[in-house]
Amino acid sequence: MGLKEHRIPKVTIDRILKQIPEACVEDNALYLADRWFSSKTKEQLTAAMQRRGYSYDMINWAYEIVERESN
Numbered sequence: 337m338g339l340k341e342h343r344i345p346k347v348t349i350d351r352i353l354k355q356i357p358e359a360c361v362e363d364n365a366l367y368l369a370d371r372w373f374s375s376k377t378k379e380q381l382t383a384a385m386q387r388r389g390y391s392y393d394m395i396n397w398a399y400e401i402v403e404r405e406s407n
Contacts, residue, residue, distance in 0.1 A: 348389035362398075365390055369398035373406060 350356050365385065372381050378399060385395045 344389075351389055361390075361394070365394050365398040366401060369395070369402045373399075373402045 347356070351361055368385055368388070368390075369381060372384065376384065381399065382392070382395050385398075386392070390398075
């Protein structure tokens, strides 16, 4: 038995390498935070977004905006 190869989506690599405009990355982070806001705890949302390559600062920023708008 060997280790399975870990596959990173091309869009995640492109985002990390700054090949996708920052405004697009921010829009996507807001979309994911808004979509998951009511169904996940902040910790679950953070873990899910970090697996997709978002930085903690970006996740926290998006979460705060969605939280403010939902109140």
